[in-house]
Amino acid sequence: MTTAWISIKEARDPASIGRSAEIRGWVRTRRDSKGGFSFIEVNDGSSFNNLQIIADGKLENYSTDVLSLTVGSSVVIEGEILASSGQGQATEMSATRLRILGHASATDYPLQKKQHTFEKLREWAHLRPRTNTFGAVARIRHQLSYATHQFYHGEGFALVHTPIITASDCEGAGQMFRVTTLPIDNPPTVNGKVDTSKDFFGKSSFLTVSGQLEGEAYACALGKIYTFGPTFRAENSNTSRHLSEFWMIEPEAAFFELLDNMQLAERYLKFMLKSILESCSEDMEFFEKRIQPGLLAALQLVLDKPFVHMSYTEAIDVLTKSGEKFEYPVAWGVDLQSEHERYLTEKHVQGPVVLYNYPKEIKSFYMRLNDDGKTVAAMDVLVPGVGEIIGGSQREERLDVLLERMTSLGLREEDYWWYLDLRRYGTVPHAGFGLGLERMVQYSTGMANIRDVIPFPRTPGHCEF
């Protein structure tokens, strides 16, 4: 007869009282009683909370092993799940057998039984998932990812894997990382320039900044698709909201117009929030209590209310009449600055706001030109604390209009030949958007710095681990 290995999440469930079981995990704390026993708190990542183990002095290895247990040690413990007589937990385990798999030297192990700053924990990115905060962030990140697949599958969207290496540098979303196998110290040259025809792909190649253009190709066949993958930006931006490598979800749907797109974004955001509030209540309570008081009520309010829609022109009007002193002046035609976006979502609306119909001059070439000839069918979703969490648009499906727009921006037709084919053959209205996963995790948890919501952050000058 072997004892069943169960998770600590399961062991903490009062339904487990009376069971014999085995748990496996890492020691968080040990408190000794000279009365002849010890309390050991063990965490295995399955739950925010620990399981309290009562290790009696009668255990054969009590003095040799139990009393040597340090924070971070890995253990396998068999015992009986009992109703706890102490405060703070419903169940506990009375150990009948305890085995140490690996010690963690108390003098060397960096994680102490106290709070560390997030800055210090970034230096120990390989150990920080063992802390309360980073364990909780990791579980929320997983739940948001899972909810994403659930949501799109449920809405009839197919997952498409778009390429990570791209040979076109014309995705138009910022600076790209070059991918090359040419020797960096002595590359082949022609006419004094690097001969990229000798490179791996016979031409220059880069890490993708967006899967959108390829996504459009599949939407114009499968109808509704989404991508979920890493994206890369070689921009020298040093903020709490930017990463050089981040994960993006990009749905794209044929026959969708701007309003369909906005409604999809709202359903998607609400689905994710509902998912974490229902499935990660212990983690969310932690964020409410220790990271951002008021978080739960704010997220619940988002779920309960329809999103406010506001055209760019209305937004400019609101900002102009706000009486607020802005560092950057507001006028129709200028791009909205962080301070403007923050005012709109945090003060004016106090919740998510969908801005749409931006001046064409400040938006990308592929966005559909509105009938006014001045604006394009773009939409951004802004949320308090984070700012832009979603950016999207209805795409320009009319070949002549798209070509005209490209010409005026100096883009070369031959670079976009396959993208233009989508308009040449059976063109349809379509729309889509991109959501930055890390910004969603930030918004969901209240974590202030984006470097703390991705396991191993990459930012300018930092590629450790």
Next chain:
RNA sequence: UCCCCUGUAGCUCAGUCGGCAGAGCAGCGGACUGUUAAUCCGCGUGUCGGUGGUUCGAGCCCACCCGGGGGAGCCA
């Protein structure tokens, strides 16, 4: 990239007017207790980010460099 702040013990930080480097936590030793950030007593810990300068004397003042944080731009 620009602006501001910051760097002292393993961690969090104090250090006055330029005059012997000091607290809490962690650790170690002991006591005590169905404890839960346990409690109580005792003990140790330093390239004061680096280099140069001013000075009889620099953690403190000056210059440059490096690291960290916040904000801005760009964006998701």
